Amino acid sequence: MRQYHIPVMLKESVQALQLQPYGVYVDATAGGGGHTREILRSEPTVQVYAFDRDEEALAETKKNCNQYANRLHLIKDNFANLRTRLALEKVKLIDGILFDLGVSSHQIDSSERGFSFRMEGNLDMRMDASQTKTASDIVNKFPYEELVRIFRDYGEEREATNIAKAIVSYRLNKKIKTTEELADIIDKATYSRRKIKAKARIFQAIRIFLNRELESLETALKEAVDILKPGGRIAVISYHSLEDRLVKKFFKFEEKSCICPPNFPKCVCDKKSRLKILTKKPIIATQLEVESNSRARSAKLRIAEKKEL
Ligand SMILES: C[S@@+](CC[C@H](N)C(=O)[O-])C[C@H]1O[C@@H](n2cnc3c(N)ncnc32)[C@H](O)[C@@H]1O
Secondary structure (H helix, E strand, C coil), X not given: CCCCCCCCCHHHHHHHCCCCCCCEEEECCCXXXXXXXXXXXXXXXXXXXXXXXXXXXXXXXXXXXXXXXXXXXXXXXXXXXXXXXXXXXXXXXXXXXXXXXXXXXXXXXXXXXXXXXXCCCEXXXXXXCCCCCCHHHHHHHCCHHHHHHHHHHHHCCCCHHHHHHHHHHHHCCCCCCEHHHHXXXXXXXXXXXXXXXXXXXXXXXXXXXXXXXXHHHHHHHHHHHHHEEEEEEEEEEECCHHHHHHHHHHHHHHHCCCCCCCCCCCCCCCCCCCEEECCCCCEECXXXXXXXXXXXXHCEEEEEEECCC
């Protein structure tokens, strides 16, 4: 049977957290539990609060971390609700947090979930199966202009207008039901050399928009810094430029001690520098890891530390 998910940059990201004895850590994206397990294994006194929006992922994490069950707390929720959910568990401050963004290999490989343009499946793409809106609603009901905006903003797709036109004209006659149908429409609307790239970008755009991935990340990063103890670490592994840019910009903003316009004679903003960036350039996977796990190819790890305030 195929492995649920091979964790990416496992050693690098867990080392980045600098685990402290009796520390409280959050794995914001439990997935198959690869990183959660490594945290629990590496430091036998820590507690881990593992979030995932996907029920199946949490079940897999529970199974994978069975031997550490007494130190593992599973939370089925969006990491955007980090602070509230931890408060319900009576956790106000944490020693470190890890985000390993996007979808797991298991989610991509489950054709019925519709994340992949390479497999026939329903146009679903929900990370949280209890959510009502699906990819089908976007593709079949959203107006042309909105589709163009989604494909541009979340897929950075330069043939966004052609693809949106093709979708709108196809659905005049017939509902778009499957991933294969959508992939076919994109194929016909794009130049031959770009077909695969365009399909990947459009599927990515729909997924990011549908699951509000960037909005959730922005909220969670802010909350994470609020509840990190001084000296605590935040580590984020991202897989595409939209995520990585957001993380980089957020870290930079949190490192700044002044955001006054440059022409102001003196600082009036009262901004505090809350983070020290530890990775001026992101850490990338080793060649060896990329050879054994192609998912690691696009991964970028950024790390920051909470300052004493
Ligand atoms: C790349 S996988 C994590 C894999 C995990 N680190 C491992 O080693 O097994 C990303 C996981 O994050 C979850 N996820 C993505 N966005 C989320 C969000 N906003 N809130 C909670 N979970 C999220 C997905 O459902 C998926 O299971």
